[in-house]
Amino acid sequence: MRITVCCTDTKIQRWLDGLRAALPEADVQEWRPGAAPADHAVVWAPPQQFLDEQQGLRALFNIGAGVDALMKLRLPPDALVVRLDDAGMSVQMAEFACHAVIRHFRELDGYERDVAQGKWTFRKPRSRADFPVGVLGLGVLGRRVAQALAAFEFPVRGWSRSAHAVAGVECFAGSGQFDDFLAGTRVLVNLLPLTPETENILDRRTLGRLRPGGYVINVARGAHLVDADLIALLDSGHLAGAALDVFRTEPLPAEHPFWRHPKIVVTPHTSARTLRDESIAQIAGKIRALERGEPVAGVVDRKKGY
Ligand code: NDP
Ligand code: OXD
Numbered sequence: 001m002r003i004t005v006c007c008t009d010t011k012i013q014r015w016l017d018g019l020r021a022a023l024p025e026a027d028v029q030e031w032r033p034g035a036a037p038a039d040h041a042v043v044w045a046p047p048q049q050f051l052d053e054q055q056g057l058r059a060l061f062n063i064g065a066g067v068d069a070l071m072k073l074r075l076p077p078d079a080l081v082v083r084l085d086d087a088g089m090s091v092q093m094a095e096f097a098c099h100a101v102i103r104h105f106r107e108l109d110g111y112e113r114d115v116a117q118g119k120w121t122f123r124k125p126r127s128r129a130d131f132p133v134g135v136l137g138l139g140v141l142g143r144r145v146a147q148a149l150a151a152f153e154f155p156v157r158g159w160s161r162s163a164h165a166v167a168g169v170e171c172f173a174g175s176g177q178f179d180d181f182l183a184g185t186r187v188l189v190n191l192l193p194l195t196p197e198t199e200n201i202l203d204r205r206t207l208g209r210l211r212p213g214g215y216v217i218n219v220a221r222g223a224h225l226v227d228a229d230l231i232a233l234l235d236s237g238h239l240a241g242a243a244l245d246v247f248r249t250e251p252l253p254a255e256h257p258f259w260r261h262p263k264i265v266v267t268p269h270t271s272a273r274t275l276r277d278e279s280i281a282q283i284a285g286k287i288r289a290l291e292r293g294e295p296v297a298g299v300v301d302r303k304k305g306y
Contacts, residue, residue, distance in 0.1 A: 001023075001025065001026045001027070001039050001040070001287075001291065002026070002027050002029070002036065002037070002038040002039050002040075003019060003023065003026050003027070003028045003029070003038055003039065003040045003041070003042065003287070004029060004030075004031040004035060004038035004040075004041045004042075004054060005019065005028065005029070005030050005031060005041070005042045005043075006030075006031040006041060006042075006043050006044075006046040006047075006050045007042065007043060007044040007045075007046075007063060008044060008045045008046070008047075009044070009045065010044055010063070012030055014276060015042065015063075015276065015280070016028055016029075016030060018276060018277065018280040019042065019280055019283070019284065022280050022281060022283075022284035023284050023287060023288075026287070031046075031050055031054075033049060033053070034053070035053070037053075037054060037055075037056045037057075038054060038057060039057070039058050039059075040057065040058060040059045040060075040061065040287050040290075041054060041057050041059070041060045041061065041079075042061045042063060042283060043060055043061065043062055043063070043070070044062065044063045044064060045069050045070075046070075046073070048073055048074060051073055051074060051075055051076060052074070054076065055076045055077075056076065057076045057079040058078075058079060058080065058290065059079055059080040059081075059082055059286075059287070059290055060075070060076075060079050060080070060081050060082065061082050061283045061286065061287075062081065062082065062083045062084065062300075063084060063274050063279055063283075064083070064084055064274055065083055065084050065085075065086075065089055065140065065141065065272075066083070066193055066194060066220070066221060066306075067081060067083050067193070067300050067305075067306065068193065068194035068195070068221060068223075068305070068306075071195075071300075071302070071305050075302075080290070080296075080299050080300075081299070081300040081302065082283075082286060082296060082298050082299055082300070083298050083300055084274065084279055084282065084298065085140060085282065085297050085298030086140050086141075086144075087274070087275060087278045087279045087281075087282045088275040088278040088279075089140075089141060089272035089273075089274070089275070090140055090141050090144035090145075090272070091144070092271065092272040092273060093141045093144065093145055093191070093219060093271055093272040094144050094145050094147075094148035095148075096219060096245070096271035096272065097145045097148070097149065097189050097217060097219065097271070098145075098148050098149060098152060100189075100217045100243040100265075101131075101133055101149060101152075101154065101187055101189070101215075101217065102152065103243075103265075104187065104215050104240070104241060104243070105126060105128070105131050105154075105187075106126075107123050107126075109241075109265075110123060111123070128152075128153055128154050128155065129155060130186070131154060131155075131186050131187055132154070132155040132156070132157060132184055132185055132186050132187070132211075133146075133149050133154045133155070133156050133157070133185070133186070133187040133188075133189060134156075134157045134158070134159065134181055134182065134184070134185030134186075134187070134188050134189070134210075135149070135156065135157070135158045135159070135169075135189045135191060136158075136159050136188065136189065136190045136191060136192045136201075136220075137158075137159070137160060137190070137191035137192040137193070137220070138158040138159070138160040138164045138166060138169075138171065139160070139191070139193075139306075141191045141272065142158060142160070142189075142191035142192075143158070143164070143166055145189060145191060146158045146166055146168075146169045147166065147167070147168065147169070149189075150167075150168035150169055151168075154187075155170075156168065156169045156170070157169065157170040157171070157172060157181055157184060157185060158170070158171050158172065159171075159172045159173065159177070159178065159181040160172075160173055161173065161174065161304075162174075170184075178206075179209060182206060182209035182210055183209060183211075184211075185210055185211065185214070186210060186211040186213060186214050186215065187214070187215045187216075187217065188202075188207075188210055188214065188215070188216050188217065189217045189219065190202060190216075190217065190218045190219065190220045190224055190225075191219060191220050192220050192224060193220070193221075193305065193306030194220065194221035194223055194224060195304065195305035195306055196305065197305075198224060199223050199224065200223070200224070200225075200226050201224050202216065202218065202224050202225040202226065202229075202230070203226040203229045204226065204229035204232065204233065207229060207230065207233050207238075207239060208233060208238060210238075210239070212238060213239075213240045214233075214238065214239045214240065215239065215240050215241050215242065215243075216230065216239060216241075216242040216243075216244075217242070217243045217244075217245075218242070218243075218244050218245065218246055219245045219246065219271040219272070220246060221246050222244075222246045222247035222248040222249070222250065223248055224246075225244070225248075227248065227256075227257075227258070230242060231257060231261065234261065234263045234264070239263070240263065241263040241264065241265070242263065242264050242265070243264075243265045243267070244258060244264060244265070244266055244267070245266075245267045245268075245269055245270065245271040246269050246271075247269070250268075250269055251268065252266060252268075286298070
C-alpha cells in the first residue's frame with residue numbers, strides 16, 4: 001500500500017515518521033511532482049497539480065476538520081475525502097469557547113484594565129439568564145462546545161442544518177428557525193463549516209438580530225464574517241465585542257482594523273490545533289479500516305461541502 005503525504009505549511013518530516021511508525025506495512029513518502037500513484041493521501045492545502053497527478057487515490061485524509069480549501073480544488077472523482085473527526089480538537093475548542101464566553105460575561109477584560117492601573121474595584125455580578133449563548137453548528141465541535149457551556153449553566157441554544165437533540169441545549173434547525181435562534185441569542189459562537197451556503201453568514205442582518213449587547217466568537221472560518229458589518233455594529237453599540245480566531249486573510253494583515261479595535265480580541269487561528277499524534281492514530285486506523293472494506297467516520301459529503 002502506498003501513502004503519499006502533501007501538506008503545505010507543515011513540518012512534514014514528523015508526519016512521515018509518525019505515519020511510518022503507525023503503518024509499518026505501508027510505503028509512506030512525501031509527494032514530489034511525478035511521484036508514483038498512491039492508494040491514500042494525507043494532505044493539507046495541496047496544490048492542484050498534486051490532485052491532477054494522483055487521480056487514482058482511494059482516499060484523501062485532510063489533517064484538519066475544515067475541508068473548505070480542499071473542496072475548492074478539482075478532486076479525484078472517486079476518492080473519499082475524510083476530515084479529522086475530533087482527534088483532540090473538541091476539548092480544545094470547548095476550552096477556548098468557554099474561556100471567551102466567561103471572559104466576556106465575568107468582565108475579566110475590564111478587571112485586567114483596572115488592575116493594570118492599580119485599581120481594586122468590583123463590578124456588579126451579572127446574571128447568566130441575561131447571557132444566552134447560541135452555537136452555530138452542532139457537529140463534532142459545536143456539540144462539545146454547547147455541552148461545555150451548558151455545564152457552566154449558561155442558557156445554550158444551537159443551530160444546525162438538520163434537527164438535533166442535545167441534552168441541556170435548545171436546538172434549532174434550518175433557515176426557517178434561524179431568526180428565532182438569533183433573537184434569543186446574546187453571545188454567538190460560530191462553528192459552521194465554510195460552504196457556499198454559509199459564506200458571509202455573519203453579516204449585518206444576522207448580527208443585527210442578536211440581542212442588544214451581543215458578543216461574537218468566530219472560531220470557524222474568516223469568510224463566514226463580513227468584517228465591515230461587524231465593525232459597524234460594534235461602533236453603533238449594538239454589539240459589545242468580538243473574539244476572533246479566524247480571518248479572511250491569515251496571517252491577519254498588519255493594517256487590518258481588527259488588530260486595533262478596542263472591542264475586538266484577536267487570536268492567531270489557534271482555538272483548536274491539529275494534534276499530530278492523535279491525528280496520525282486516527283488516520284492510520286481509518287486507512288486500515290478502509291483496507292478491510294469497512295466504513296469510516298468523518299467522510300465529507302461532497303454535495304454539502306462538509
Ligand atoms: P462538522 O461537520 O462536524 O459540523 C458542522 C455543523 O454545521 C453540523 O451541525 C451541520 O449541520 C452544521 N451546518 C453545516 N452547514 C449548515 C447550514 N447551511 N445551515 C445550518 N447548519 C449547517 O464540523 P466540525 O464541528 O468538526 O467543525 C466545524 C468547523 O470548525 C470546521 O469546518 C472548521 O472550519 C472549523 N475549525 C476551526 C478550527 C480553529 O482552530 N479555528 C479548528 C477546527 C475546525 P448538520 O449536523 O445538520 O449536518
Ligand atoms: C481545522 C483548522 O479546520 O485547524 O482543522 O482550522
